[in-house]
Amino acid sequence: MMAWRSAALAALLAGVFIAPAEAGTLRWAPQRDIVSMDPYSFGDTFTLSVLNHVYEGLVRYDSKLQIEPALAESWEVVNPTTWRFHLRKGVKYHDGADFTADDVLASLKRVSDPNSPLRGNLPSYVSSSKVDDYTVDIVVTENYPLLLNDLTNIHIFDQGWLVTNKAEAPTDVAKGVEGYATSHANGTGPFKFVSRKPDAETVFEVNPDWWDKRQHNVDRIVMTPITSAATRVAALISGEIDFTNQAPLQDIPRLEASPDLKVLSNSELRTIFFVMNQTPKAFESDVTDKNPLQDIKVRQALYHAIDADAIQKVVMAGLSRTTGSLVSPSIPGYVPELDKRLSYDPELAKKLLAEAGYPDGFSFSFLCRNTEFVNEEQICQAVSAMWARVGLRPNLNLGPTTIQDAKFDAGQFDVGTLGWANEPMIDSYSILVQVVHSKTGNAGVFNWGGWKDAEIDALIDKAGATVDRDERLALQAKALLRANELSMFIPVHQQPMAWATGANIESVLQLSDNKPRHWLTRMTE
Known part of the structure; x- marks a missing residue:
């Protein structure tokens, strides 16, 4: 007692x-x-995982992370651009309404809206149509191979509920756009929403x-x-x-x-890395006429200044996996060449800064969260100290996820943390099309820093239209290697996960x- x-x-x-x-x-x-009761309000993996208890998709991952039927009982490819889904009959929403094809169409329209933060989770979606009350056709770009993976996290809403509650338009946590679905829910899943105090x-x-x-x-x-x-x-x-x-x-x-x-621990799919804003002028710096981060020597200097092994041993208690890759070895598209890190070399970092014209370093904003990734605050504090040792002056900005992500989305940072688990695809195409690709249509939704490279975009676009799996993964590996060569990002580790019961x-x-x-x-x- x-x-x-x-x-x-x-x-x-x-x-x-x-x-x-x-x-x-x-x-x-x-x-x-969670950030909202609306699963379309932000591409937040934790929020989506919680709301999976209330909402469901047409398909889902089973206990071995293999795709299995959910609200759709079966499907087939009609032609290179059209998939046909046969819906499960007799399914009821929590308010008693029947699940039908109209709900799928309304949900796909809502999630693919240009203002939807989750539209990047359906990068090749074109349109959908109703064949009958329990059959839906989904049109995608030609030969797109990953639609089923995408659909695992596209939760299906009741069309009538959306209309009645004027919730047809998507909400957006990062931009402060709320609606009825922000604080209410009505799904088909194993649990009903009862109440919420944020x-x-x-x-x-x-x-x-x-x-x-x-x-x-x-x-x-x-x-x-x-x-x-x-x-x-x-x-x-x-x-x-x-x-x-x-x-x-x-x-x-x-x-x-x-x-x-009981403690359950393992390595997570998620890779933690640093992103560097590539807009023409720095967001917050004593370099006022340009952005030093556009110089590859500066980006490499920041990379060489980080002692990733020390972070692994001290900050992560030896439980993380230090990496040079943006994707974990478990993710299709990974190749061993991706794991080659730039060396920890403070003296080389100083030399590169001097060669770039910054012998005395420069100041910049360093945006981190204190409630998102495992030990993120401690990681950012340790890296800030490492950068300071080579003459850089990071201004560490720590805050909760909802506040910081709004700043990321608005480009109000110079350097910041990002973690990517490649979900729901569980394929390297996820990070490539959402984070690495330039902002074009449904691509680059999480390309917060505005980085772009025509060669990388071409590789990603070709991969997205390649049915042959080996050929597609080879293209994706080339794109990831190209990103490494340009030091577009600074990988740190695959973070550990630890649950306790x-x-x-x-x-x-x-x-x-x-x-x-x-x-x-x-x-x-």
Whole structure:
């Protein structure tokens, strides 16, 4: 009892209230909250993974990350530009409405809207049409090979619900555009949305009418974000919470030593790297007439100044995988040549800066989050110190994800962090078309720094129209290697993932995409 009270006091001091345990209730404490109840509002992997409990796509990934039917029972390729999907009959939305082809058309129209932040997740989408109430044709650019991968995270809305609530237009977290779907939800998934207090508590309850076979025994999910690592650990040890998908790396030995807790750890698909703004003038610098980051020598200097091994050993507790690649070895399109890092060489960094005309360095804004990636704040603090040692003057700007991502989207930074897991595609085409490609149509949605290279664009465009898998992956590897040669980005590592479960949890499924799937979770009875 005293332990519970101590943890509860710690939680209250941190501004967090966690409800006492109830049978069948899973108490989930992530490090941060989701950004919206609208899955189209921002391309945030964590938000999409949480909302997968409420909304579903036409297809989904199974327990081996292979594509399987979901709201579509089957599909076929009609011609090089048209896919036909046969929809599942008898599916109900949480409000009782029937799922039909009209819902698919409305959802695809909404997510592909020019103002949709998630339009980059359907880079080759052209149009869709209704064949009958349970058959839909989707038209894409010719010979596009990855439509099924894309559709795993395109959640389907009820058209009638969108119309009734004037929610047909997409919302946008980064631009402050909200709507009914920002704070309400109506899906077909295994859990229903009950209530939400942003940054405090979001509640879901089981959907007894879900079309799929129920494998879990969770009746209710209460998700309470706990930013403080110490408070999360205290709550786990005391039994206040049952699950966190962000166990602090430094506390893993302590958690493993607790007899009632289990720690699940692995390498994630996500690569963490630094992006450098390529606009003609720096955003915030004492170099006022141009942007030093447009000079490859400057970009290489920033790269050579980073001791990635020290970050791996000290900041990441030896659990990350240092890399020179923008994609992990598990991602199709990876080749070993991508993993060759520029050496850690502070003296060479100083020499390159001098050759570029900056012997005394320069100042620049360094934009980071403190609630997004694993130990991101500590990474940015360590790298700031490394850059300072070679004469650079980074102005570290730390803040929560929702605030910082709005700045990224507006180009209000010089250097910043980005992490990419290549989801939902699980293919290197994801990062290439969304991050590396110049901003053109649906491409380059997350090309925040405005970097561009005609040779890379041509390789990506060709890959996007190449059906032969080996040929396509070879083109993608060439594009990634070209990005390395230009030092367009500075890779750091593939980040580790660590989950922890309490005594009330019998089993959870942890895959390399780092997405909790509580429709497969079993609690002790």
